[in-house]
Amino acid sequence: MELTAQQLFEDKNYRFNNQLEELQEAQRENKKEQGFIEQLQERFYSVQQQEHTLYGRSLNEVDPEERPFFEERQDEGFHLSRKALQEFEEEQEQLTQYRKNLFEQEDSVRSDQRAFLKSEGKENLNGT
Secondary structure, eight states: OOOOHHHHHHHHHHHHHHHHHHHHHHHHHHHHHHHHHHHHHHHHHHHHHHHHHHHHHHHHHSOTTTHHHHHHHHHHHHHHHHHHHHHHHHHHHHHHHHHHHHHHHHHHHHHHHHHHHHHTTOTTGGGO
């Protein structure tokens, strides 16, 4: 069974629309992931502030001979916090780059679809 020209046209246009839907879904997922990372960063910052406050109180209340132990733990905590924040920033940067790539892919598919529709003389079909 051979497909008609109209069926071939509809099939190819359908594939373009599917690609666009997949890219848009990936963009929505990416945005959710970015929001999740931002929430983690905010929570982490809050916990970091609480930790800083607790160490400050502890350092004021401990015996002088115990003070170095708490200072060392505080320094370790600050180091780990900086490392975690750096990892959050790197993850955000990767997500931002991926999102940019998704938008570029979407633009490319839309451009290809417009060229296809124009070549078929049906540019105004499907709102494009």
